[in-house]
Amino acid sequence: MRFTIERRLEQPRWLAVAVPIGSLLFALVVAGVVLLVTGHDPISTYRQLFDAAFISSGALDQTLIAATPLAFTGLAAAAAFRMRLFNIGAEGQLYMGAIVGAAAGLYFGGRGGPSAFVIAAMVVAGCLGGMAWGSIPGVLRAFLGTSEILTSLMLNYVAAYILTYLIFQSESYWRQTTGFNAKVFPTGKPLPPDAIWPSWTLNAQGGIGIPLGALLAVLVAVVLWVLYRRMRFGFEVQVLGDSDGAARYAGVRTRRKILAVMAISGAIAGLGGVSQDGDFRHALDGDPNGLQKQAYGYTGIVVAALARYNPFACLVVAFLLGGLNNAGNALQGADFPSGLVGVIEGIILFSALGGELLVRHRVRISRTAHAPAATEPAQ
């Protein structure tokens, strides 16, 4: 017997549905074995996971909080990866969006102007912050041919140090400096009330808050879809992604596209950052044990890959991963090690990503060339 993996010439539609479902079932079975071995009841564990993610009181509210940043970073990654431009820097671009966006909120807020204007200024500032940070690897790639993977990754660390510096190591504009509490532990200056983003509450499960950021993420997905599916720009980007040479031959200006796509990708990640300020933290979160520990930017890469760079699928995947994330916190405890939660989450993600291979490729089982019948054992 010989296994070969070959590319599918055509990808049947039903596969796109069956494979993710199959992967999930496979993951649940494998994780179930791990759970059994470690002395936990798989069914009740899965039920708890599902409960904590979507069913119990406050679950959807928290899942949305976890999903919103992942939607942004997922869309940011999808926008760039579609062109085979591997922007690993959503993490840093998100920090920069949070920094610049918070500055706008602190500056324009509390002056008696309309709240909508303050929030709009924050949105623009957040996008600009992320865009600027994303454009650095963009320019380096476009003009010097530097690998954007390395430069965008390295800039994540720089952005993290800047973020920590602003709150912990300097008396910056973003840091709260008055009051006794501020002396005891460094915190960001609270945003004025008119710079805090609204959220709409659904009366279910004891109140599900729909943050403005979640709605903006949906809007971004729509815009991206139109841009990539309905406009020349997106078409050119996709041609560039599929075949660099063909695109150049057709007269696509590669350099401009690289700059534009890195800027768009950075802006989306930056929007995710300012949504953290306005929607959830209500200040710039510079604590290395806070925003930086969440690694939203890196998880966004997984979101984009699972969504196969489709913007709407990014939203769905972000929601599911947000649920998984949220449920993980609920599951761990004195009788359930957090490491095991990580293992289960890892198995689910690994199978989901592994299953993708089967959508695009087929496994062919063929018998070896020499005398197959002779080597077969008697039935």
Added chain:
Amino acid sequence: MTKRKLALAAATLVIAAAAAVLALGTSPGSAKTASAFKAAWIYVGPHNDGGWSQAHDAGRLAVQNALGSKVQTTYKENIAVGSQFDQTVSSLRSQGYKLIFATSYGYVTPAIAAKYPDVKFEQATGTLVAKNVSEYFGAAEDTIYLSGMAAGAAAKCNTIGYVVAYPIPEVIRHANAFALGAQLTHPGIKVRLVWTNSWYDPPKEKRAAQSLHGAGACALGQNVDSPSTGQYAQSVGIPWVGYDSDASKFAPKSWLTASVYNWGEYYLKRVEAAMSGTWKPGFYYGTIADGFTKLAPYGPNVSAKTKGLIAAKQKVLAVNRGAEFTGPLYDQSGKLRIPAGKKMSVNQLYAMSWLVKGVIGSPKG
């Protein structure tokens, strides 16, 4: 084609069935021990980090052992400040945990306290006292000072390395206490700092220890949560002072002692108060006299003479909390900060942003 449709239909059916089983079977929380009082602890690092979080978990277990089946306790580890803490509180609350010990600063914000008015929060090391928020901590600086005396006496050169987490008053105060203690037994000794910007990051802590040793330190101390500083100290054969928990087993040859916490008594008192309905928000600052903070057992390299000196000083501190922060105290530049005879108040200690003379490093990280 029909085969494929069949496969699709079958797959959908399986998923639907699974979803139905999960959805129908949902019950709010677990049914067991419905009458037990539920209390939860939240840790910044792993519950068995060998330091800070482990000391808190020992406190949790003390509560569980003392009250047995009357309580149900759990913990959540590696929880980030911000959204993740919010998620954790929300899920704990829906499982019936209405008393939550958040064991690091920054977890409980006024917004969180207001969002969960029916949850009683207890936060270590902070200052936010509200209707449903208590704060607790203690004079670890006193015992850190004593452990500094052990480090000073054991150091065979003129520099001690001190691995520190964040450039915040809590850590600055502890580093100062350590340096003052070391200077008492080893006049003129310098304490050099390296910041890790993390409470718990074993590889970073090891690198910090390495660079301190490279910069001439012949003894090490720490204000971070893992024992990796000690493991490094033992690998190069120099003495080490730990923090938070008795971590002697990680580096028995290098181990001198450590300032350790006894959180259990406070936890027991607060859980009992919550159970009987007499819980009130407050600010607790434990002392040596309370048994809240003490020194861990000595390692083999602490001389009898040093033990005697420490014991004498411990008696003084037991009746005079914070005596080591009595003037004259000079900062790094030699400026007199606390005049002779004046003792720093708890509020002053909580906001201390300058390092004492003899400490090498910046209070800004």
